[in-house]
Amino acid sequence: MTMTSKAIEARTPRHLLDRLLDAPDPTLAVQRLEPRILHQLIRTCGLEDCGQIVALATPEQLMQVFDEDLWRSEKAGKEDQFDPDRFGLWLEVLVDAGVEVAAQKLAQLDFDFVTAAISRHIFVLGAGSIVSGRDVDEWGVDSEIGGYRIIARRSEGWDALTAVLGCLDDDHQEFFQELMKRCFLLSTDYVEDNGILYDVLAPEEQIMSDVAFDRERRREEQGYVTPAQAVAFLESSRHLGQDRVRQWHHSTLSYFRERGDQEPASAQGWTPPSPDRLLPGQTDGDRPLAALTAQLRFVHEHDEVAYAKRVEELGYLANVLMAGCSFDSRRLSPIEASEAVAAVCNLGLESWRGVDERRQPQAFLAGQDLVAVFRIGWSVIYEQVCLQTARRLVRVLSDLACDDAEVQEQIADLAALLKRQIAAGTPWRARDSLDVIAILDTPTWSTLLGLVDECPVVPKQIGKPADARPALRVAPDVEFISENRQVSWVREFLEFLPSRLSG
Known part of the structure; x- marks a missing residue:
């Protein structure tokens, strides 16, 4: 049985899971999935509903899924950061499928990855260690497992984590001891002579940096x-x-x-x-x-x-x-x-x-x-759409007079911001400040949001004359620019911009 991205998109989440679990050999069906397809399945159906599926996945599948699922970057162009809360949810889902299964999966994963992920959730100290100060007051949860004192750094996933650690201690002793020793060494750097825990740990950041590097290499x-x-x-x-x-x-x-x-x-x-x-x-x-x-x-x-x-x-x-x-x-x-x-x-x-x-x-x-072909199209979109729109908007705003003093001030501020971003070569960084345009003409504002973007879009069905006002839709149906006729439409749209904004 094979499953593709289009098949996933076309079916209901429950049907997708049932199709795998009802296969003659569910384990083989899951383990034959490409990691990217498995990840898409998890995103479509929800991690919480995929416990039986991920419990059947191989360590290699899980590592590649984790490379996608456990790292976040709010903005494009910024380095991804590990999401410990998401890892905590993964632990809970795996434990729900069986704590022995969860422990076995962890023991089969890359050791540095497991260490880095676990250390974001706990401090590990010697049994009976007395740690004064805010660790008890703020985190307030601890447990003794396998001769170590485990202190929670975050409450999310605590029960699942301690259950997994207990099972590792029972069934995977060698792995458990190595993990605890490594986490213990990381945790001791948190403790000063007076026994107070601190929030910044250079060795921990180093191991996470190493894990991030390994992930980057795998993804390349x-x-x-x-x-x-x-x-x-x-x-x-x-x-x-x-x-x-x-x-x-x-x-x-x-x-x-x-x-x-x-x-x-x-x-x-x-x-x-x-x-x-x-x-x-x-x-x-x-x-x-x-x-x-x-x-x-x-x-x-x-x-x-x-x-x-x-x-x-x-x-x-x-x-x-x-x-x-x-x-x-x-x-x-x-x-x-x-x-x-x-x-x-x-x-x-x-x-x-x-x-x-x-x-x-x-x-x-x-x-x-196609790389060279793309570069030509990308330069056209930047020069003739994004940049041209921003420049035209600056000129129009500079000549625009409004009876409302507050609105006039916002117009001047927007024009100044656009000028700075144009000079920096990043006009799209001003698009979140275009709200004042909505006061003047909402449909025009909506279209400008699409044009002053790093990856611009235009309204679909742009066959109407550019001076004809579009329907009043704040979120119009849009499409990426693929033809020169759309670029020509943008030029016509910008030509009539003064009349649109002056009412």
């Missing part, structure tokens, strides 16, 4: 890029001269050089999906992506090696957007990132003539990588 092997690499790539792609179009950013070169040392995916039995399955909107006709679809179909039919490379490049670019690009003041989801990459590449193909006046042959993508 799977095709992910770091936030810093993604931000640098996207920034360099915004400012392309014609002589730099085909030059890859150094992080991209490094990525594909390392990937080139690995066994080809095709040799591992992987078959890339067809263009109709790969590209969003091809089944419902909602987003034609005509240029990209036609090119990929030709390559798919005539050069499977080149097609596999193009698919890998699309995956790389989607990971770049997820790691380094904001959208609507948050991170892009995997589906959104895939849609955005396809749109930008389609726009890049349409805009390629500005770089090469020769007509693109049907086999263009057989020899041309």
Whole structure:
């Protein structure tokens, strides 16, 4: 039995779980799932309802799922941070499936990871240790297990944690002793001569840094890029001269050089999906992506090696957007990132003539990588949509007069902020301050929010004249920019901006 991302999206959560658990061999069915599919299943159904499923997963599956699920970054481009509360929930779910199972899973995971995760939940001291001060007053929960005094650093997951530690002491003694010794060494650095616990621990931060590094290495092997690499790539792609179009950013070169040392995916039995399955909107006709679809179909039919490379490049670019690009003041989801990459590449193909006046042959993508195509589209979106919108808005706001003194002051503040962000090359960082525009014209404000974004969007069905007022929808149905006609619509929209905002 196989399960794909589309299958997960199409079915109800309970049906997905029942399908796995009702299989002739549920363990084999779960362990055959790709880790990313298992993680998507957990996200779709909810971790609390997936205890029976995760209890059947292999340690390798769990580590890759943890790499995704236990690390958080509120903003794109920022380094992910370990989420100890989420780890506590995982412990509770595993214990609900059976404390022996939970203990066995921990004992099979990477030891440094388990140490770093557990040490975020407890202090470990010698049995009978007397620790004065705020540890008892603030945390207030402790227990003695296996000759060690365990003090809670956070209350979430405490019962599950002590149950697992007790089971490790009983059934996995060697692992338990090594874990406690390591946590004990970390905890002793919290204790001064007077026995008071402190909140900052350099060795603990070091082990978490080591765990984060190992996670980053594993993710790079799977095709992910770091936030810093993604931000640098996207920034360099915004400012392309014609002589730099085909030059890859150094992080991209490094990525594909390392990937080139690995066994080809095709040799591992992987078959890339067809263009109709790969590209969003091809089944419902909602987003034609005509240029990209036609090119990929030709390559798919005539050069499977080149097609596999193009698919890998699309995956790389989607990971770049997820790691380094904001959208609507948050991170892009995997589906959104895939849609955005396809749109930008389609726009890049349409805009390629500005770089090469020769007509693109049907086999263009057989020899041309999609990274360069994306970079062209990304520069067009930045220069002609995001930046152009911000500049036009500054000019319009500077000439705008309002009878309300408070509103006029907010308009002036917004214009000043936009100028600073334009100078910094980050106009989208002013989008959260566009609320004053809603006072002047709500539909225009809604559209501007989409245009002054790091990954801009336009309203769907933009065939109406740009001077026609859209329906009053604060959250319109939008789509990523994939065609030059949409860029032209933006120019027309901006031309009529003064009349829209002046009423």
